[in-house]
Amino acid sequence: MDMSFILVQILSGLTMATLLFLVASGLTLIFGVGNVFNFAHGSFYMLGAYLAYQAASVWHTNFWIATIVAALGAGVAGMLAEWLFLRRIYGRSEEGGFQILLTYSFILVIDDIVKLVWGTEYKSLLRPPGLTGSVQVFGVTTPTYNLAIIGIGLAVVVLAWLILSRTRPGKVARASALDREMLSAMGVNVPLTMTLVFGIATALGGFAGALAAPLRSVTPGAGIEVIIDSLIVVVIGGMGNFWGAWLGALILGEVMAFAVILVPEWAVVISYVVMVLTLIFKPEGLFAHSKVRKV
Amino acid sequence: MLNRKILLLVLVAFISAGLSPALAVAQEKLIKIGALYPMTGRAGLYGLDSVDAAEMAVQEINASGGVAGYKLEFINTDSKAKPDYAVRVAKRFIDEEKVHFLFGVVSSAVGLALTEVSKQNKKIFIGTDHASTQLTVDKFQPYYFRVSNNTFQSMAAGALYLKELKQSKPWETVAYIGPDYAYGHDQWNELKYNLDRFGIKYKVVGEYWPKLFAPDYTPYITSILKDKPDVLICGLWGGDTVAFIKQATPYGLFEKTLFCSPDAGGNYEVMSATGGELPLGLVLSARHHNNWPETQANKDYVQKFFQRTGRYPTYAAEGAYAGILAIAEAVKKVGNPDDTEALVKALEGMKLSLPEDPEGFTSYIDPATHQIVQVQAIGVTVANDKFPPAKRMLGDWKVYKAEDLLPPKEYIEARRKQ
Numbered sequence: 001m002d003m004s005f006i007l008v009q010i011l012s013g014l015t016m017a018t019l020l021f022l023v024a025s026g027l028t029l030i031f032g033v034g035n036v037f038n039f040a041h042g043s044f045y046m047l048g049a050y051l052a053y054q055a056a057s058v059w060h061t062n063f064w065i066a067t068i069v070a071a072l073g074a075g076v077a078g079m080l081a082e083w084l085f086l087r088r089i090y091g092r093s094e095e096g097g098f099q100i101l102l103t104y105s106f107i108l109v110i111d112d113i114v115k116l117v118w119g120t121e122y123k124s125l126l127r128p129p130g131l132t133g134s135v136q137v138f139g140v141t142t143p144t145y146n147l148a149i150i151g152i153g154l155a156v157v158v159l160a161w162l163i164l165s166r167t168r169p170g171k172v173a174r175a176s177a178l179d180r181e182m183l184s185a186m187g188v189n190v191p192l193t194m195t196l197v198f199g200i201a202t203a204l205g206g207f208a209g210a211l212a213a214p215l216r217s218v219t220p221g222a223g224i225e226v227i228i229d230s231l232i233v234v235v236i237g238g239m240g241n242f243w244g245a246w247l248g249a250l251i252l253g254e255v256m257a258f259a260v261i262l263v264p265e266w267a268v269v270i271s272y273v274v275m276v277l278t279l280i281f282k283p284e285g286l287f288a289h290s291k292v293r294k295v
Numbered sequence: 296m297l298n299r300k301i302l303l304l305v306l307v308a309f310i311s312a313g314l315s316p317a318l319a320v321a322q323e324k325l326i327k328i329g330a331l332y333p334m335t336g337r338a339g340l341y342g343l344d345s346v347d348a349a350e351m352a353v354q355e356i357n358a359s360g361g362v363a364g365y366k367l368e369f370i371n372t373d374s375k376a377k378p379d380y381a382v383r384v385a386k387r388f389i390d391e392e393k394v395h396f397l398f399g400v401v402s403s404a405v406g407l408a409l410t411e412v413s414k415q416n417k418k419i420f421i422g423t424d425h426a427s428t429q430l431t432v433d434k435f436q437p438y439y440f441r442v443s444n445n446t447f448q449s450m451a452a453g454a455l456y457l458k459e460l461k462q463s464k465p466w467e468t469v470a471y472i473g474p475d476y477a478y479g480h481d482q483w484n485e486l487k488y489n490l491d492r493f494g495i496k497y498k499v500v501g502e503y504w505p506k507l508f509a510p511d512y513t514p515y516i517t518s519i520l521k522d523k524p525d526v527l528i529c530g531l532w533g534g535d536t537v538a539f540i541k542q543a544t545p546y547g548l549f550e551k552t553l554f555c556s557p558d559a560g561g562n563y564e565v566m567s568a569t570g571g572e573l574p575l576g577l578v579l580s581a582r583h584h585n586n587w588p589e590t591q592a593n594k595d596y597v598q599k600f601f602q603r604t605g606r607y608p609t610y611a612a613e614g615a616y617a618g619i620l621a622i623a624e625a626v627k628k629v630g631n632p633d634d635t636e637a638l639v640k641a642l643e644g645m646k647l648s649l650p651e652d653p654e655g656f657t658s659y660i661d662p663a664t665h666q667i668v669q670v671q672a673i674g675v676t677v678a679n680d681k682f683p684p685a686k687r688m689l690g691d692w693k694v695y696k697a698e699d700l701l702p703p704k705e706y707i708e709a710r711r712k713q
């Protein structure tokens with residue numbers, strides 16, 4: 001294996017990792033900050049892909065406007081789902097079980113809505129103009145759209161980190177993960193915060209769906225295919241940690257990129273091996289903050 | 296007073312709705328077909344196409360008076376593409392619904408599970424879409440029949456195509472990418488077997504096994520580029536083929552290697568989903584084509600399907616259509632749908648004139664394997680917008696004789712002994 005091929009493969013892994021991260025970012029946000037495991041996160045990703053298709057291919061808007069339509073649409077759908085259903089189960093003794101059941105039902109509902117509105121045929125989205133071609137990187141042709149996605153992924157992780165750690169709304173959001181009662185005693189509207197956080201998380205999912213759409217096929221059921229890998233990323237990276245999710249995705253992406261060449265028949269199980277190793281040796285995630293305890 | 300009237304109306308409506316199927320049963324004799332197509336997820340499109348085409352055939356036959364005094368009744372339950380679940384539904388079909396035929400299925404995994412149910416209950420199972428050769432070779436049982444091509448036939452056609460290609464464009468090296476389950480592995484083994492059988496020299500430079508429904512193929516693509524194969528054989532299907540093509544195009548993969556996907560690559564949804572993005576010159580095939588053969592029968596079939604559903608069919612549809620025709624033909628010969636052994640005899644060797652038959656050829660069911668024997672055409676992608684939203688269709692056809700695509704006797708015997 002020569003050096004330039006290794007670099008090319010690293011770049012491939014990076015593209016794959018960034019898409020993994022973009023999907024997982026919303027999941028880690030709602031998991032870590034909102035304390036909700038949204039099993040239907042992949043379905044909001046799928047919804048975003050369909051909304052982007054609707055905007056770009058049917059209404060002929062600019063691709064980037066379509067990604068915003070997708071993010072807004074998925075965000076509003078997420079807020080509705082939280083406001084109408086999820087908030088009714090907060091604080092129940094078996095909340096975790098209810099969360100899984102309820103969000104699993106969202107998967108079925110969203111899948112059927114998508115089928116009713118857009119049918120079962122595969123839909124497709126073109127790459128945005130200006131990013132259809134490729135450039136030479138390490139002497140190998142690399143699609144410009146892939147490079148753009150890597151850049152967007154980095155921007156999202158930096159932006160999310162800045163907002164969560166440097167702004168007041170970000171701090172409020174993080175506090176709601178630790179102690180909702182105390183937060184509301186301090187005059188913060190906790191239910192509204194939860195709805196907004198859920199909306200932002202699903203908007204991230206929708207945004208990822210829109211960005212991935214030109215590279216994938218937009219079909220019903222696409223949500224279930226991404227949720228497992230996203231979950232692995234969140235587990236590796238530590239819940240609620242954007243840098244962790246990004247690095248977790250990076251590890252998974254690069255491991256996959258090289259497993260493909262070194263152990264082609266085993267490439268599929270490698271991601272699970274990485275997760276199992278993480279769970280055994282650092283169950284809170286590789287990049288989790290040290291545990292905060294209520295005193 | 297008004298309320299009472301409404302109440303009565305509702306009651307009458309409910310009672311008559313409840314009674315009507317019972318009345319129908321009392322009035323006419325039925326051939327019951329219990330189908331198991333997936334209606335959700337990625338395979339949902341194939342399921343929906345199959346159900347629409349089967350219902351189309353059922354309505355045509357019933358409208359012309361049914362067969363042997365019977366009307367066809369088609370019931371589908373979502374298989375969810377899960378073998379254990381499909382087995383439970385199939386047993387319910389047999390015990391409670393008293394179906395005469397099991398029918399359908401997209402996934403070979405479900406097909407392999409159902410053929411066991413069919414064998415144990417001596418209930419004929421008409422396979423319409425799943426392609427694993429195991430069903431008609433290794434796991435053959437007398438009550439199973441398949442009315443669409445299997446992967447062996449597609450791979451034999453692919454190997455013959457590659458053999459001819461040697462004359463015009465000499466090639467040496469080949470790589471493979473296919474999903475990591477029976478369907479993907481079968482295709483690769485069968486292609487190599489057929490290349491050897493036809494005495495074609497080749498060198499394998501790469502093998503890749505992504506999981507089914509993998510969303511991202513970038514590392515595979517860059518690695519294939521490094522392998523520099525003259526020919527890339529692709530065993531992916533549906534959305535996976537679409538994703539692979541979309542991701543590989545900007546890498547220039549299709550200019551550097553000949554892309555050849557002879558089993559499912561040329562299915563209509565690949566063309567409709569990729570539109571103008573589909574590169575020209577890819578070598579693809581499928582078990583039915585909307586634009587080949589250009590016979591009246593095929594044109595009529597495609598148009599009827601389009602008028603009914605507003606979309607053009609994938610190959611899954613024609614398999615289901617063929618399955619209903621086969622059942623009708625068998626019952627017509629036997630005179631009733633209850634004599635299973637006689638129906639098996641009637642299906643063995645049955646000739647079936649289907650939309651995909653070119654002029655001068657009629658599909659028939661091979662009595663030795665219960666596999667339908669059909670001509671296969673392989674084409675390359677060319678510009679063609681007659682079947683929107685597709686902007687490319689296949690053209691420059693190479694047509695392979697049905698008999699040349701069958702597995703040799705020794706192959707079948709060796710596999711059945713294992």
